[in-house]
Amino acid sequence: MPDVSLPTRMHKIRGLLSLPRSSRTVPILLLLILVAVPLITPSRSMLNLLTEIFIMGIFAMSYDILLGYTGIVSFGHALFFGTGAYMTGLIFARTGPKLGYLFLAIGGGILLVTVMALIIGYLSLRLKDVYYAMITLAFAELFFIIAEKWRSVTNGADGFSFNVPAVLQDRVVYYYVSLVLLALIVVFLRRFIESPTGKVLQAIRENEKRAEFLGYDVLKFKLISNVIAGVVASFAGVAWALQQRFVSTGVMTVDKTIDALLMTTIGGTGTLYGALLGSGITGMAKNWLSELAKVHPIFERWYIIFGLLYIGIVLFFPGGILGTLMRIRSTKNKPSVTISAGD
Amino acid sequence: MAEPIIRTQDLTIMFGGHTAVDHVNLDIMPNKFVSIIGPNGAGKTTFFNLLSGQFFPTSGRILFKGHDVTDIPAHLRTRLGMGRNFQISNIFPDLTVLENVRLAVQARSGIHYQILRHHRKYSRFSDQAMALLESVKLSGKAAQPSRFLAHGEKRKLEIAIILALEPEVLLLDEPTAGMAVEEVPAILELLARLKTDKRTILLVEHKIDMVMSLSDTLVVLANGRLLAQGNPRQIMENEQVQAAYLGGIAP
């Protein structure tokens, strides 16, 4: 090999490997603020809203692994969310509100979701984009119909409620539980996307053919992405069920997937934090609009207003809010491309 | 006599009714520089697509290092030691120039399924990638997203990517196409240097004058058929070839 016999040590190139890294200060600051929230406000509705935002944020981040990092558009992601939620609901409804059963729900969820993600992925991921999206839609409908028709177990769209362990019923405790879960998942997913495998996913997103001709087994990587996104989505489903203490077929709907899709696109795909931001904006907006509905009934149609907001963001902030911010920042301090070799 | 590193047997592919590669029997000997020439639409790119696993043949076989690889997928052929570029630049546009090459180095090293370590822990990958960028004179642009590169620079980046794979056989489809004239010599020099290494090179090129001095063997395709093969002088003197392709160029 020409010229590479003596690898020149260049420490600077570490910094060049990825586009400007979002610094750690902002997330850590935000985390500290969130930790302080229950100390500042005793408002139950505020804590509930934030808890919901955390949980949907986890779900949206898992969707970003597919959409933003692997370039896969799925309409069936709620399947995994729903599996986690049903697993939790069914176990608690049939046994008792003991903490130990929670681990059964989590473990069972991981196992079932992994198997589902592998089977569905194996059957569909070889297909090209649009066909893949269509197949995921078909699977989503299939599982939705099963949940709907299997009333003896799921009670269909009416759903069923259940008791959860007493500690988790405390709003403040549960707020912290979901915040910790969120933080752990952020750390894990960031690790994952910066890992060698995660980097290959981004290569596949960029150019599947080139990745294959580098020797990467594209299907396997997409399966890994699907499994990890699925398992994380099932955690969100578990957390959701624990918060609502109620599960219905709503957790399986395509609408649920679309929610994640919207959150991710609003915040910025392929940024991970964008999905969180999207969840925050969506949650706050929903809340705010339903408050306004008391003032004027037009705001009851919050979905329409939200749709307009969404269209505005897609039109004026391609790349989402965070994506646009990062782009502005990276053009401002244009990467200085002077590299002194062998410093 | 050494075994051929690549052997095609009656290799044929049809697109609808059109036979793009037509019963090609070709032996490529190891460590040779082989240039494939032929008019537009002769089937050169399609032939590469068959060798590399982009397309699967309608009939015929492909042997690589003695193995029948006719039915194995592209990524495994890469791992067996085939590296290719594409006639139209094929890179990862939103990733940095360095990351483009680093991914190839990583692929070659076999670190595919590792989800918990940070990729920067494998610093040798980036060092190697940087050295490769230097060899194609692109190290100054390492930090840029590769979509910002000029056309000729993208071609150079592709060469760095393939070199990172350390392939035994390089398939280069018009690597200098669309490059500014003043950039071509640098690439030619790089190709000449590659030639001295232990590796087999298959090159598709329209600039015949350029391939003459580099090539051990010229292979001429026309209408999907293998028209002639031999050393450059033999080919230039071949009347059939002159009629089909070279026309006025031959002395």
Ligand SMILES: Nc1ncnc2c1ncn2[C@@H]1O[C@H](COP(=O)(O)OP(=O)(O)OP(=O)(O)O)[C@@H](O)[C@H]1O
């Ligand atoms: N995927 C495809 N589907 C249908 N026809 C194809 C396909 N790929 C190539 N062909 C046809 O096969 C023939 C050979 O094309 P090919 O690209 O291999 O020629 P080439 O020798 O590389 O030409 P050039 O010098 O212009 O690059 C052409 O007639 C082309 O239209």
Ligand SMILES: [Mg+2]
């Ligand atoms: Mg061609």
